[in-house]
Amino acid sequence: MFKIGDLRLHSNVLLAPLAGISDSSFRLLCRQFGASFTFIEMINARAISYKNKKTKKMLETDPMDRPIGIQLLGAEIPYLLRAMDVIAPYDFDLLDFNAACPVRKVCRRQEGAALLKNIPKLKNILMAMVKAWKKPVTVKIRSGWDINSRNATDAACAAEDAGVSAIFIHGRDRQQFYKGTVDYAVIAAVKKNVRIPVIASGDIWSAAHAKKMFDETGCDGILVARGGLGNPWIFRQIEEYLSQGRLLPAPETEEILSVMQQHMEMMVTEHGEKNGIALMRKFVGWYLKGRRFVRSVRQRINNIKTREEFLDMIAHARQLAS
Numbered sequence: 001m002f003k004i005g006d007l008r009l010h011s012n013v014l015l016a017p018l019a020g021i022s023d024s025s026f027r028l029l030c031r032q033f034g035a036s037f038t039f040i041e042m043i044n045a046r047a048i049s050y051k052n053k054k055t056k057k058m059l060e061t062d063p064m065d066r067p068i069g070i071q072l073l074g075a076e077i078p079y080l081l082r083a084m085d086v087i088a089p090y091d092f093d094l095l096d097f098n099a100a101c102p103v104r105k106v107c108r109r110q111e112g113a114a115l116l117k118n119i120p121k122l123k124n125i126l127m128a129m130v131k132a133w134k135k136p137v138t139v140k141i142r143s144g145w146d147i148n149s150r151n152a153t154d155a156a157c158a159a160e161d162a163g164v165s166a167i168f169i170h171g172r173d174r175q176q177f178y179k180g181t182v183d184y185a186v187i188a189a190v191k192k193n194v195r196i197p198v199i200a201s202g203d204i205w206s207a208a209h210a211k212k213m214f215d216e217t218g219c220d221g222i223l224v225a226r227g228g229l230g231n232p233w234i235f236r237q238i239e240e241y242l243s244q245g246r247l248l249p250a251p252e253t254e255e256i257l258s259v260m261q262q263h264m265e266m267m268v269t270e271h272g273e274k275n276g277i278a279l280m281r282k283f284v285g286w287y288l289k290g291r292r293f294v295r296s297v298r299q300r301i302n303n304i305k306t307r308e309e310f311l312d313m314i315a316h317a318r319q320l321a322s
Helices: 024-032 045-049 053-057 077-090 104-108 112-117 119-132 152-162 184-193 207-217 233-244 253-271 273-287 294-301 307-321
Strands: 002-004 007-009 013-015 068-073 094-099 137-142 166-170 198-201 221-224
Touching: 013 233, 024 253, 045 053, 045 068, 045 077, 068 077, 077 094, 077 119, 094 112, 094 119, 104 112, 112 119, 112 137, 119 137, 119 152, 137 152, 152 166, 152 184, 166 184, 184 198, 184 207, 198 207, 207 221, 207 233, 221 233, 253 273, 253 307, 273 294, 273 307, 294 307
Parallel strands: 013 221, 068 094, 094 137, 137 166, 166 198, 198 221
Antiparallel strands: 002 007
């Protein structure tokens, strides 16, 4: 049993919020393979405080998709508090604050990872959020702003003082974005200096990478992000390796194609045929990465607009694989 505040989870392997990815279909599919906790996509506090229709639609969740968290992005306390009023009726199990997003336009607004340059402001924001929210509040940070200011420990200690229930940390600094290597030492230092749970992320592409993260950092949990794209099996593989020491084999092509088809059907149900198929296209390359026939399938995917055409593409892939 893994605890964040008074929230109890059956596993310490969680699914990260992924912009443009973490819809209900993706979350439920990952749960099917063992994800114990999911997040909806990151929400901009200013947008939701104005009750933006598109943003409000992102708040809708399936009853089977529990427990679930929401992550807010912002830097102005009044907008964050207003956003919290809007999301309160949706009864999310955890509220995370994003101080990690490296995107340039976000950092220009002094949001996301830019807050690592102003830890007193970050602490004030977290204090206000903890005071206003009855359930666990957490914060997502990076190792720092750049290689010369890897101040994650200072940020984590300030967050703990502010009353947050856990720290999520990505082991790269903002200037790295998603390039270079994860700094395990920074995560280990954060874990050593706070008493609350530390959940680590970065380069968790397999069960072996997950174990390395635990072994190198002493973290309490991990957050699977890009490693889950086209690969919901990763949750099952991680759990098996951590609990039994056994590396499960990679899924066979037939299982991959069957799960990809299931994902497509879920997307069509959630978004409608036109939008569901359009959104599903990007997943095909992830599902079929490394397969010898992936190039042939990719040549067809951009022209696919209907469910039947998608099923024809899967049949084509099966034929190529046989």
